[in-house]
Amino acid sequence: MSTISNINTGxxxxxxxxxxxYYGVLLxxxxxxxxxxxxxxKTESGISEPVTTLRGHEGPVWQVAWAHPRYGTILxxxxxxxKVIVWREVNxxxxxxxxxxxxxxxVNSVAWAPxxxxxxxxxGSSDGSVSIISLQQDRTWTDCFIRDAHVVGCNSVSxxxxxxxPESDIPGNMSPEAAAKRLVTSGCDNLVKVWEEGxxxxxxCTKELExxxxxxxxxxxxxxxxxxTLASCSQDGRLIIWNNDAAGWTSNVVHTFSDVVWHxxxxxxxxxxxxxxxxxxxxxxxxxxxxxxxxIKEISKAG
Numbered sequence: 001m002s003t004i005s006n007i008n009t010g011x012x013x014x015x016x017x018x019x020x021x022y023y024g025v026l027l028x029x030x031x032x033x034x035x036x037x038x039x040x041x042k043t044e045s046g047i048s049e050p051v052t053t054l055r056g057h058e059g060p061v062w063q064v065a066w067a068h069p070r071y072g073t074i075l076x077x078x079x080x081x082x083k084v085i086v087w088r089e090v091n092x093x094x095x096x097x098x099x100x101x102x103x104x105x106x107v108n109s110v111a112w113a114p115x116x117x118x119x120x121x122x123x124g125s126s127d128g129s130v131s132i133i134s135l136q137q138d139r140t141w142t143d144c145f146i147r148d149a150h151v152v153g154c155n156s157v158s159x160x161x162x163x164x165x166p167e168s169d170i171p172g173n174m175s176p177e178a179a180a181k182r183l184v185t186s187g188c189d190n191l192v193k194v195w196e197e198g199x200x201x202x203x204x205c206t207k208e209l210e211x212x213x214x215x216x217x218x219x220x221x222x223x224x225x226x227x228x229t230l231a232s233c234s235q236d237g238r239l240i241i242w243n244n245d246a247a248g249w250t251s252n253v254v255h256t257f258s259d260v261v262w263h264x265x266x267x268x269x270x271x272x273x274x275x276x277x278x279x280x281x282x283x284x285x286x287x288x289x290x291x292x293x294x295x296i297k298e299i300s301k302a303g
Contacts, residue, residue: 007048009037013060021066021073026051028075030061036077036087038094052094056085062108068115076121078107084123084133098141103127108155114162117181124154124185130195132203146195146203150187156218158184161225182206184230186216192232192242194249211240211251218263224270231273233261239275239285241293254285254293272296 009015013032020027020041027039027048036054043049059080067074073089074097084107088097105126113120119135130146160182181197192209214235222229228244237257243250259278266273273285273293284297 017063019064022069028064030064032060057081065110067112071119076110078110080106100133109157111157113159116162122157124157126153150189152188154187156186158221160221161223184219184221186219188215192219220264222266222270231264233264235260
């Protein structure tokens with residue numbers, strides 16, 4: 001695998017996250033220098049160009065997430081300063097759309113829900129809670145909390161893909177009923193937790209997944225809708241794939257790395273999993289027809 005392009009972000013400190021938008025034409029990066037930077041990746045010259053620098057956080061910015069384009073050009077960021085900021089671009093001008101300050105400690109992760117659920121964002125914090133932040137039809141923002149989601153702190157949040165209830169997905173039914181919203185979170189309690197929203201609101205934990213022996217740094221729900229599959233990674237070096245079927249949740253320790261594993265990320269179709277760790281490598285994994293996972297690529301710092 002070869003490097004397509006290199007981007008000098010101009011950040012003055014460590015870069016913690018980078019995310020392409022839905023169409024792959026804008027790149028957002030965030031850093032310990034308290035800023036978020038936007039770049040245009042597809043230009044006539046073929047060279048990425050800086051668009052703007054977003055300033056508003058008062059601490060290191062850990063993560064960024066793009067909303068679905070049906071809601072416009074919208075980006076969320078979270079920071080050590082306990083804030084979530086939602087940024088919006090209108091007529092080539094970027095500004096703060098909403099600032100959420102409901103957490104009492106560092107906000108470590110942000111993730112937008114599937115667009116079918118509206119403009120809804122989840123955030124996980126070192127205060128142990130998860131917040132759900134939504135824009136309502138009257139253009140006001142509301143929020144609710146999953147308190148004590150992880151007693152020592154929440155490190156990541158990820159949404160399950162949108163689904164309709166099987167019993168309502170029948171020919172002739174033009175308005176099939178959506179299945180309940182679900183989240184997966186990971187925390188400093190060494191746990192991966194699956195959450196579901198009730199019909200009357202409020203969230204409950206439907207499963208605690210035990211398999212890691214140290215802080216779980218990240219957990220990601222596969223976007224594939226034909227199966228319930230999660231990936232998690234940890235300070236213990238383990239990469240675990242979790243599957244849910246009629247027998248319940250089962251785990252498969254795919255690999256144990258020699259260093260901490262920081263992040264897992266699925267391809268859009270859920271066929272390939274990217275894994276990044278403290279050894280400065282990114283590895284790509286794919287599941288074979290027999291259910292076994294194997295490494296198909298490795299990308300090192302040296303390229």
